[in-house]
Amino acid sequence: MATDCKLRGSRNWHRLALATLPLLLAGCQNGTDSERSTEPYDGIAADETIRFTGTEPFWGGESAGGTLTYSTPETIDGRTISVERFAGNNGLSIAGELDGAAFDLVVTPGDCSDGMSDRTYPFVATLQIGEETRFGCAWTDRRSFEGSEAP
Numbered sequence: 001m002a003t004d005c006k007l008r009g010s011r012n013w014h015r016l017a018l019a020t021l022p023l024l025l026a027g028c029q030n031g032t033d034s035e036r037s038t039e040p041y042d043g044i045a046a047d048e049t050i051r052f053t054g055t056e057p058f059w060g061g062e063s064a065g066g067t068l069t070y071s072t073p074e075t076i077d078g079r080t081i082s083v084e085r086f087a088g089n090n091g092l093s094i095a096g097e098l099d100g101a102a103f104d105l106v107v108t109p110g111d112c113s114d115g116m117s118d119r120t121y122p123f124v125a126t127l128q129i130g131e132e133t134r135f136g137c138a139w140t141d142r143r144s145f146e147g148s149e150a151p
Contacts, residue, residue, distance in 0.1 A: 040087035054136025101130035112137035119147035
């Protein structure tokens with residue numbers, strides 16, 4: 001039984017490391033050591049709802065507090081999962097589990113286009129579900145997208 005606990009702990013550590021790696025690496029890309037911030041990313045407040053969308057395949061949803069709702073054309077109403085947020089050096093990681101697979105969404109600042117509308121989003125969203133990686137865009141109420149409300 002002790003081995004089972006160790007394996008579960010190792011898996012969670014592995015998931016956290018994978019989810020935060022892009023955030024940690026982003027902090028190493030610009031500036032000198034004295035210019036780099038070691039503070040957690042504060043561009044998205046803990047009480048903000050994050051909305052995200054992606055294409056090919058279509059996917060989207062929102063996350064607030066400790067939950068995330070993920071939708072696809074097959075699950076239009078979405079599926080809600082429990083998640084944990086982690087602020088890295090240059091973004092936010094949201095991690096949970098969907099159908100037994102690791103669900104890791106990384107949201108980083110940067111202009112983003114969904115390729116389907118004339119909208120420009122303030123955040124890039126990278127989603128990994130198990131071994132599959134998807135790319136999309138994200139926004140919050142405080143930092144909304146620019147462009148048509150109904151594309």
